Amino acid sequence: MDMWWKVGLVLVMFWGLTSSEDREEHRESPPRTAMLRAPVETLDFGFVPSVVYETHAYYEPGPMGILFHMVHAFLYVVQPNPFPKDLIVKMVQQNMGGIKGDDYKKPENVVLLLQTIYYELGFIVLSVLGVFFVLLMPIVGLCFCVCRCCENCGGEMHQRQKKNGDCLRGFYMATLIATSVFLAVGVTVAYVANQNITSQIKSTRRLVSTNIRDLKAFANYTPAQIDYLTAQYTTAKNKVLSDLDNIGTLLGGQIHNKLESEVVPALDHALRMTAAMRETKESLESVSTSLETLQEGTGRLQVSLQSERVSLSNTLNDWACSNEDVTHTCNSIRGTLNQLALSANFNGLPDVEAPLANLDAVLKTDLSNIVQKGYSSFNDTPQLVREQTKGIVSEVKGLLDKSGAEIIGFTKMFPVEPALQNFSKFLTDSQKNIEAYYPQIDQLDFYRWIGCVLICCLVVLVLAFNFLGLLCGSCGYDKNSTPTTRGCLSNTGGNLLMASVGFSFIFSWVLMGVVVTTFIVGGNIEKLVCEPLANRQIFKIIDTPYMVHPTKKNFLPGMLFQDPNIDLTIGSMYRDCYENNGLYSALQLETKFNFNKFLNATVFNPEIGDIFNNVNVDLQGMLLLEQEGKDNLIDFANTGIGDIDYQAYLTEVNKGVTVVDLLSYANELDAQADNLPRGALENALKGHASSIRQIHKDQVVPMEQAMSNLNQSIRQLEKTSRELPVKVTNVLNAIEAAEYLISNNASHVVKQESDKFIKKIIGYFSQYTEWVKHSLAMEVAQCKPISNIVDSAEIVACSFIVDSVNTFWFGLGGCCVLLIPSIIMSVKLAKFYRRMDTEDVFDDYPSYDTMRWYPRASAPPRQPDW
Numbered sequence: 001m002d003m004w005w006k007v008g009l010v011l012v013m014f015w016g017l018t019s020s021e022d023r024e025e026h027r028e029s030p031p032r033t034a035m036l037r038a039p040v041e042t043l044d045f046g047f048v049p050s051v052v053y054e055t056h057a058y059y060e061p062g063p064m065g066i067l068f069h070m071v072h073a074f075l076y077v078v079q080p081n082p083f084p085k086d087l088i089v090k091m092v093q094q095n096m097g098g099i100k101g102d103d104y105k106k107p108e109n110v111v112l113l114l115q116t117i118y119y120e121l122g123f124i125v126l127s128v129l130g131v132f133f134v135l136l137m138p139i140v141g142l143c144f145c146v147c148r149c150c151e152n153c154g155g156e157m158h159q160r161q162k163k164n165g166d167c168l169r170g171f172y173m174a175t176l177i178a179t180s181v182f183l184a185v186g187v188t189v190a191y192v193a194n195q196n197i198t199s200q201i202k203s204t205r206r207l208v209s210t211n212i213r214d215l216k217a218f219a220n221y222t223p224a225q226i227d228y229l230t231a232q233y234t235t236a237k238n239k240v241l242s243d244l245d246n247i248g249t250l251l252g253g254q255i256h257n258k259l260e261s262e263v264v265p266a267l268d269h270a271l272r273m274t275a276a277m278r279e280t281k282e283s284l285e286s287v288s289t290s291l292e293t294l295q296e297g298t299g300r301l302q303v304s305l306q307s308e309r310v311s312l313s314n315t316l317n318d319w320a321c322s323n324e325d326v327t328h329t330c331n332s333i334r335g336t337l338n339q340l341a342l343s344a345n346f347n348g349l350p351d352v353e354a355p356l357a358n359l360d361a362v363l364k365t366d367l368s369n370i371v372q373k374g375y376s377s378f379n380d381t382p383q384l385v386r387e388q389t390k391g392i393v394s395e396v397k398g399l400l401d402k403s404g405a406e407i408i409g410f411t412k413m414f415p416v417e418p419a420l421q422n423f424s425k426f427l428t429d430s431q432k433n434i435e436a437y438y439p440q441i442d443q444l445d446f447y448r449w450i451g452c453v454l455i456c457c458l459v460v461l462v463l464a465f466n467f468l469g470l471l472c473g474s475c476g477y478d479k480n481s482t483p484t485t486r487g488c489l490s491n492t493g494g495n496l497l498m499a500s501v502g503f504s505f506i507f508s509w510v511l512m513g514v515v516v517t518t519f520i521v522g523g524n525i526e527k528l529v530c531e532p533l534a535n536r537q538i539f540k541i542i543d544t545p546y547m548v549h550p551t552k553k554n555f556l557p558g559m560l561f562q563d564p565n566i567d568l569t570i571g572s573m574y575r576d577c578y579e580n581n582g583l584y585s586a587l588q589l590e591t592k593f594n595f596n597k598f599l600n601a602t603v604f605n606p607e608i609g610d611i612f613n614n615v616n617v618d619l620q621g622m623l624l625l626e627q628e629g630k631d632n633l634i635d636f637a638n639t640g641i642g643d644i645d646y647q648a649y650l651t652e653v654n655k656g657v658t659v660v661d662l663l664s665y666a667n668e669l670d671a672q673a674d675n676l677p678r679g680a681l682e683n684a685l686k687g688h689a690s691s692i693r694q695i696h697k698d699q700v701v702p703m704e705q706a707m708s709n710l711n712q713s714i715r716q717l718e719k720t721s722r723e724l725p726v727k728v729t730n731v732l733n734a735i736e737a738a739e740y741l742i743s744n745n746a747s748h749v750v751k752q753e754s755d756k757f758i759k760k761i762i763g764y765f766s767q768y769t770e771w772v773k774h775s776l777a778m779e780v781a782q783c784k785p786i787s788n789i790v791d792s793a794e795i796v797a798c799s800f801i802v803d804s805v806n807t808f809w810f811g812l813g814g815c816c817v818l819l820i821p822s823i824i825m826s827v828k829l830a831k832f833y834r835r836m837d838t839e840d841v842f843d844d845y846p847s848y849d850t851m852r853w854y855p856r857a858s859a860p861p862r863q864p865d866w
Contacts, residue, residue: 041239041764043235043236043239043764043767043768044235045232045768045771046228048225048229048775048780049221049224049225049228050779051217051221053214053218053784053785053788054210054214055207055210055214055785055788055792057207057788057791057795059795059799059800061803064193064196064803064804064807067189067192067193067807068799068803068807071803071806071807071810072526074810075523075526075527075806077122078122078123078523079119079120079523079527080122083528083531083532083537084115084119085532085537085541087112087115087119088541090108090112091112091116093547094108120524123519123523123524126519127516127519127520130515130516130519133508133509133512133816134509134512134513134516135509138509140505141505141506145502145505166479169832172828172829172832173473173474175821175825176466176822176829179818179822180466180470180822182818183459183462183463183466183815183818183819183822184463185814186459186811186812186815186818187456187459187460187463187811187812188811189810189814190452190456190810190811190812190815191452191453192807192811193804193805193807193808193810193811194452194453194456194804194808196800196804196807197445197448197449197801197804198445198449200796200799200800200801200804201441201445201800203800205435205438207792207795207796208431208434208792209431211785211789212427212430212431214784214785214788215427215785216428217785218781218782218783218785219420219423219424219427220420220424222420222781223417225775225781229775229780230407230408232768232772233404234404235768236764237400239764240396240400240761240764240765241397241400243760243761243764244393244396244397245393247386247389247393248382248383248384248385248386248389249382250757250760251382251385251389251753251754251757252381252382252383252384252385252386253382254753254756254757255381255753256378258749258752258753259378259741259742259749260378262737262738262741263378263624263738263741264375264378265734266624266731266735266737267371267374267375267378267624267735269727269730269731269734270371270374270629270734270735271371271372273367273633273636273727273728273731274371276724277363277367277636279716279720280359280636280720280724281356281359281360283717283720284352284356284359284641284713284717285356286710286712287713287714287717288351288352290706290707290710291346291351291352291710293702293706294346294706294707294710297699297702297703298342298345298346298703300699301342301658301695301700301703302342304695304699305340305341305658308688308691309337309340311691312333312337312340312688313334313337315681315684316330316333316334316337318680318681318684321681326676326677326681329672329675329676333669333672333685336660336668338659339658339659339665340658340662341659342657343655343656343657343658344653344655344657344707345652348648349645349648349649349652350648352641354640355639355640355641358638359636359639359641361635362632362635362636362639365628365629365631365632365635367629367633370626370628370629371625371629373626374624374625374626381622384622452808458503458510458511459511459812461503462500462503462504462507462822465497465499465500465503466497466500466826468493469829469830469833470493470497470829471493472490472492472493473490473496473497473829473830474493475489475493476489476490476491476492476493476833477490478490486833486834486836491833493833494831494834495830495834497829497830498826498827498830500822500826501826501827501830504823504826505823508816508819511815511816512816514809514812515809515813515816518806518809518812519806519813521805522802522805522809523806525798525802526798526802526806529797529802530794530798530802534798536571536574539571539574540571542555542571543555543556543570551564552564553565554567555570556569560587561592563591563592566588566591566592567588568587568591572586573586573587573783573786574787574790576783577784577786577787578784578787578791580782580784582775582776582778582780582781582782582783583780583781583782583783584776584777584780585776585777586783586786624735624738624739624742625735625739630732633728633732636724636728637724637725637728641717641720641721641724642721642722642724644717644718644721646717646718646721649710649714650714650715653707653710653711657700657703657704657707658700662692662695662696662700666689666690666692666693666696667689669685669686669692670685670686670689672685673685
């Protein structure tokens with residue numbers, strides 16, 4: 001088994017994770033220590049090819065488990081002390097060179113001896129009792145035989161009659177039956193344990209076969225798993241290449257996003273100025289149109305009002321107004337004629353033709369198109385980056401191809417497959433050699449089985465005589481017959497019981513000798529090997545520093561790597577393998593063959609960082625707003641809209657079209673006409689009111705609408721003229737600031753984003769190296785077969801053999817103890833079944849002692865006083 005471990009484990013170290021110190025020093029570089037990880041896309045490396053091992057190192061004894069638990073409980077009673085780890089370690093370390101001369105008399109050795117005796121006290125007591133049994137049973141049997149030959153110890157063929165004779169016989173028979181039943185149970189337990197060893201030894205072949213197949217699968221799958229690890233470098237590499245191919249979008253896009261907060265708002269403000277130009281032109285045109293409409297309407301309205309005023313005056317001068325009843329009304333109307341006149345005078349307002357002409361000249365330049373060119377120039381940043389980094393991308397791709405070739409070449413430097421093929425061949429040959437011993441093992445097991453069966457047959461022989469004696473004695477017993485007249489069948493039963501006693505004396509000491517021997521061996525193996533192996537305490541002994549060798553701190557690394565100072569223990573390796581972790585972590589191969597160090601030195605190539613540090617994206621040629629656009633904005637500010645007399649316009653607009661509201665005047669005129677007597681004057685006044693209403697509808701209402709438009713437009717122009725210089729100045733300043741940022745600070749942004757891009761690239765490789773590290777520790781060369789071998793050895797040695805052997809002596813020992821009451825009860829009961837030579841005779845003379853025994857069928861002698 002040790003050879004398998006050493007050969008198997010060392011062969012799997014093929015990782016080649018051995019590299020010379022010169023090579024490692026040449027490759028060492030600290031790219032990751034100088035960089036913080038940037039959030040990157042998570043890569044999917046898939047799943048390492050896994051192997052499902054066949055061996056299930058678990059044993060469920062079934063009904064036999066009850067017997068095993070009983071034996072374990074008995075051994076706990078015999079030996080309740082915990083596992084003496086410290087005692088064993090001291091004994092081994094103090095006597096590593098062997099005990100010479102009077103070393104055993106040294107105080108420390110005497111103390112160890114006393115501690116050992118104390119620990120083994122339970123075994124010692126029971127073993128001494130067993131030895132006494134072995135020594136005394138033949139002597140007692142011999143003495144018993146001689147005593148009976150002298151007609152003592154129940155050997156006389158005479159049975160005294162007692163009143164409780166039937167009760168005694170019943171008690172002896174019941175006790176013997178119970179004892180015989182327990183004897184039968186004990187021998188059955190021994191036989192079952194014996195049979196269990198044979199059946200479980202056959203199951204051992206399956207465990208051996210599955211363990212070897214698992215080791216072969218371990219050896220066969222490991223190269224594919226390694227190839228998969230190296231092949232997944234392509235996943236990270238392809239992702240890096242994809243990002244490099246899209247460096248314009250990724251790096252240029254990030255540069256664009258960084259500058260966007262300054263550049264885009266400036267261009268947006270410039271673009272909004274084109275809308276302001278159009279709105280200003282619309283306002284000027286509205287003012288011009290409204291002013292022209294108002295000037296024309298003013299002339300027409302003045303003529304109409306003058307005509308209506310003259311006509312109304314003539315009506316009021318009519319003779320009908322001379323009547324005293326209407327004179328007052330006519331005079332009142334005559335006094336309001338001067339209200340039929342214009343209020344606002346639009347003919348004196350200056351026109352806006354000059355600013356409008358200037359604005360038309362400004363609008364001949366397409367500022368929107370110029371701004372769109374700025375947008376387009378800025379949005380071409382990714383393409384600009386792509387064009388200026390072509391050489392860098394090709395260099396990085398070359399380095400990635402070189403790193404991939406080095407990783408593959410490194411794994412190919414070592415004869416992995418030939419070594420594993422030799423290992424598989426070794427496993428096949430070992431399996432054949434083991435299978436060649438199967439016939440011999442079966443033969444030896446058969447001899448062992450026969451021997452144990454013969455031992456059980458000795459007990460069965462005693463049991464046979466017991467049961468036959470009980471059967472014959474019980475069936476042949478007659479209450480009416482006297483001891484001297486008992487039948488043949490009853491006498492045979494008694495003889496059989498005495499034969500049982502004889503065989504018990506003959507074989508009991510032999511059986512006890514077997515029990516003591518197997519008890520000492522099996523019990524101590526259970527307590528000192530199996531139990532500590534089950535709870536892994538035994539590993540702590542082996543892993544104790546300097547336990548195996550006085551100059552080697554740790555046994556396992558000293559054996560495998562010739563370096564006992566590595567903190568590697570059998571217990572830790574077993575735990576890792578039990579959890580089906582990789583052999584790389586179980587054996588802590590990174591201490592000798594640091595593949596991760598090589599991988600980091602290969603993947604994180606410092607030349608990549610140097611290349612990207614030389615990235616220089618020139619954005620100085622980027623023009624956001626041409627000089628023509630800037631001049632256009634300045635010309636817009638100088639169109640003259642600020643020179644317009646807005647107050648004059650607002651003054652006239654705030655006036656009414658007429659001095660009085662014509663509709664109110666007409667309504668008042670109608671009301672006054674209604675107060676006049678009916679006649680021509682009333683009708684004339686109502687006609688004038690109707691004419692005034694028509695003038696309001698046809699002339700005043702359009703003028704009021706034109707005035708409203710003029711009011712809105714002039715106020716909008718006033719606001720624009722007030723804000724325009726500031727807005728134009730702000731836009732020009734923002735454009736200049738953005739252009740200055742691009743010209744002078746873009747290199748800092750490019751450097752910052754280039755660093756982020758490098759971190760993103762390195763992040764992909766960090767994922768790959770972390771994945772490789774995890775896979776090496778958990779998924780590659782999973783060493784479950786190694787822990788399965790230990791567990792299988794425990795199952796075979798302890799569960800299959802030791803537990804069965806302990807159960808065998810447990811059952812057989814019980815039989816040996818039960819033989820003592822069996823002997824006693826058989827002797828006592830045989831007295832009631834055997835035919836006696838003499839018997840007690842009773843007479844009717846009360847004054848004499850007639851309780852004498854005489855030869856059968858003889859009369860008592862005559863007394864002298866008869």
